Amino acid sequence: MLQMRSSMSRFLAQTIGLLFWSAAAVWASEPKGSFPDGTNIFAPASTPAKSIFGLSLFVLAVTGAIFLVVFALLLYCVVKFRKRKNDDGREPPQVYGSNQVELAWTVIPVLIVVALFMATARVIADVQKAARPDNAIEVIAIGHQFWWEYRYPAFGVVTANELHVPVSDAHHPTPTFMKLLSADTDHSFWIPRLAGKTDLIPNHPNSMWIDPHETGIYLGQCAQYCGTQHAKMLLRVYVQSQDEFARWIQEQRQQATVGNAVSQGQRIFETTACINCHTVAGTVANGRFGPDLTHLMSRDTIAAGAAKNTPENLRQWILNPAAIKPGSLMPAMQLSDPELDALTTYLETLR
């Protein structure tokens, strides 16, 4: 029996060791793409995410210490008090309890809980009760099935799926304060490197803020199940320098510029169901159900990040949205090939 047990424990130790090292090897060989820190919550780049990161290190240290102590006790019990081969068959001494010991393992956890609670309460207040400076950028984010609408009321800019915010440096902070609304079901805004998630709930406005410290593209995606295409409701945040952001705002404020060459595509756009859902500023298209297309070509992706914004993808998307995103609320437009080409050509002028 003893023999069998030791061979079993050796087997277990080897299995766990093998799993650990193979996992590490797989992890190291994984392609990281062009976003090295991707959506890692332990690579914070904004004050709320950094506060959470600090707290999480503290919590991990405390829980890790508890784990080591209790696991060591369990291991010691199992090894030390196992029934021996040469057991005399008598029952061990019966112990019914001890008030001192019970008191000890009640009071110590209570003290640990108090410490954890104080640290947590402080971070909650820091993040949720943060004062909003006058120069903060205001954004209204509206969740739709299955895309994001962003409105900048101070600038009169409306865009979709790709949020642009200025970088915020320590000497001249320009945080972005977001009001979160929903047009239909629950959604959740989660860019792990910038902040924790906050839900967008219909009839229940929420708010959150970010102040990214470095320029770049930050990824995330909807984190509250919202229906069929919850998985492809991706988030991209473009953090730009102050100048770039100002230029971007300037471009977005302009109305669509349309030349004669594309008038056929524009006519198709404006005489089919497109305009029921989409807006192109300065034209008759003023629908609000789908993304604003006034500056469609200024965006890197379409279909809430599900596909790159290339002419082929755009054409495919209009022809059959379900091929890219089954369950999307955009209908297949049933256009002929020449119509499709004309329409795509028109959309490509919306810069």
Next chain:
Amino acid sequence: MSTESIAWPTTTAASPSFVDHLHKWVTTVDHKRLGILYIVYALIFLVIGGVEATVMRIQLIRPHNNFVSPQVFNRMFTMHGTTMIFFVAMPILFGFANYLIPLMIGARDMAFPRLNAFGFWMTAFGGLLLYFSLIGANGLYGAGNAPDVGWFAYAPLTSQTFSVGHSTDFWTLALLVSGFGSISTAVNIVATVLCMRCPGMTLAKMPLFAWLNLVMAGLVILAVSPLTAAQIMLLLDRYLGAHFFDTQAGGSAVIWMHFFWIFGHPEVYVLVLPAFAFASEIIPVFSRKAIFGYPVMVGATVAIGFISMSVWAHHMFTVGMGANANTFFVLSTMAIAVPTGIKIFNWLATMWGGKIEFKTPMLFCIAFLFQFLIAGLTGVMMSAAPFDWQLGNSYFVVAHFHYVIVGGILFTLFAAFYYWFPKMSGKMYSEILGKLHFWLFLIGFHLTFDFMHVPGLLGMPRRIYTYEPGRGWDSWNLIVTIGVFFQAAGILVFLGNLLWSYYRGKDAGSDPWDAWTLEWSTNSPPPAYNFASIPVIKSRRPLWDLKHPDDPDWKYE
């Protein structure tokens, strides 16, 4: 003596026909038969729910996989969650409570045998109703054929606007019907424990199993009632133009969350207290020691019961409750770690100085202690609200609650199966197959749920049918899926062991473990009346007193 008086009617001596057999099981009010009905019914749903999980894991084995459509995937996670909680975990635990409580407290049946049968059949019909959606939910709309709103079915996704057809109706009716079943079973358990104990068994002398199930039943009454009420409100919304959760007409999506989680969090303790009950019976027997700190264990149980009613909104840290509400729920949630920790320490102290026998039930209990420790600690991490703003609704949460439900509850359930199988069937299980099951399932469990934490930390949200490559999630998901097959193999060995042992196992005798509670004092399987004469007890371990007349427990308690 005349010959006619000894002429037995030979026709009845032949083995009863299948129909007779079926009739006896369907019309039974015997707590033991109802217990077994609950358990077998739950095992069938365990296999169904497991298949649903496997479908999801195959879909997620690599990014942009096309094994199932998003619609099917969404139905799978909804059905998996609903099935596992309402039609596996609850019924199987009710089954063990039903079977064991009267035997452990020296009673001949539950307090209300007919209510008991009612509870089982309501739960059974609830499960059938949920799965009837596969046939009935299309309705006239040609809409989806199974619920796809997630197991917590957040409003307004459940409204007529977003859920056409009848799939959501089947979901809500299934929970409504089984909710009535659960509440009636809970009433029965409370009444049985309070009123049916044998002479000498004061509240302070009943087995911890009875205590834990008493608190569990109290929680069921408090927690399932609001859920059942919410189902009625949802039906009113859907069919009679009420606007409780209809945000377009001024209703509140958040109020559904409160209704659901005031059920949903106590529900975790409804499931885990019976798991504690198994551990509290099995660990002492295989350590050959009395449970350490019985009064403290009872106190911790009652404390968990009370505190668990005040922690529900930690599921809602991201819904914008405001800093003060968040802070309150951080404190209440962290507080519940204290009595739970006390329990783990008391189990360790029970093993301390004992002579631990590594029989299959004990192996599962030791793995439970290890896994529940980790599950509790990841729970503490998420109780820190800001940390939860990152971890909430990510795969970290999925890993955490599977650590509780599989690593904690299912492991002790397996322990309970092996421990009480000899009592229920009269046959001994195969120890070799039992150990094979243990190791297969242990490896599968850790492959799946250890590595599932990582994509959560790397920003992968739950309930997505596919994911983008290049985010560092791919290999973790591959490993997670591989683990599923080890678990499935373990489950097959387990079911095979049950069947083989039932037909071919050796006779177990009435007390194979040299145990101490009353169920081991009667035959295996026990007769319909349980005890020939009602026992009279003097301590918490009546069979210890019997086996050690020179050193009985009642001298020390």
